[in-house]
Amino acid sequence: QVQLEESGGGSVQAGGSLKLSCAVSGDSYRSRCMGWYRQAPGKEPEGVAAIDIDGLITYAYSVKGRFTISKDSAKNTLYLQMNNLKAEDTAMYYCAADYAMPSGLRVHHMDYRGKGTLVTISS
Numbered sequence: 001q002v003q004l005e006e007s008g009g010g011s012v013q014a015g016g017s018l019k020l021s022c023a024v025s026g027d028s029y030r031s032r033c034m035g036w037y038r039q040a041p042g043k044e045p046e047g048v049a050a051i052d053i054d055g056l057i058t059y060a061y062s063v064k065g066r067f068t069i070s071k072d073s074a075k076n077t078l079y080l081q082m083n084n085l086k087a088e089d090t091a092m093y094y095c096a097a098d099y100a101m102p103s104g105l106r107v108h109h110m111d112y113r114g115k116g117t118l119v120t121i122s123s
Helices: none
Strands: 002-007 010-013 018-026 033-039 046-051 057-059 067-072 077-082 091-098 117-122
Touching: 002 091, 018 033, 018 091, 018 117, 033 067, 033 077, 046 067, 046 077, 057 067
Parallel strands: 010 117
Antiparallel strands: 002 018, 018 077, 033 046, 033 091, 046 057, 067 077, 091 117
């Protein structure tokens, strides 16, 4: 089993920054691939960024150049640095983990998912 707990969400103005954290515990094999996805009200989940077992990083086109995913293995923590935030970034953000990386940045298909942290951007 893998447990994931997100933190760092909040409300900021457009152009601002936030850094999300995801504390990971449990089976390290089952959490060797990790990522972030988000879901806005009334919309489908959207993969945001992911790191696979080899450290290969993938970003959604909508966040490329603005968001940075990173992992601190010593602290068992996944991060998402979000800069130049836009109103359309408003969503619940979730951390997810699995032993394999889903295709097409479908991070929401990973076996283990946190409860999420809310990000609200005002324009």
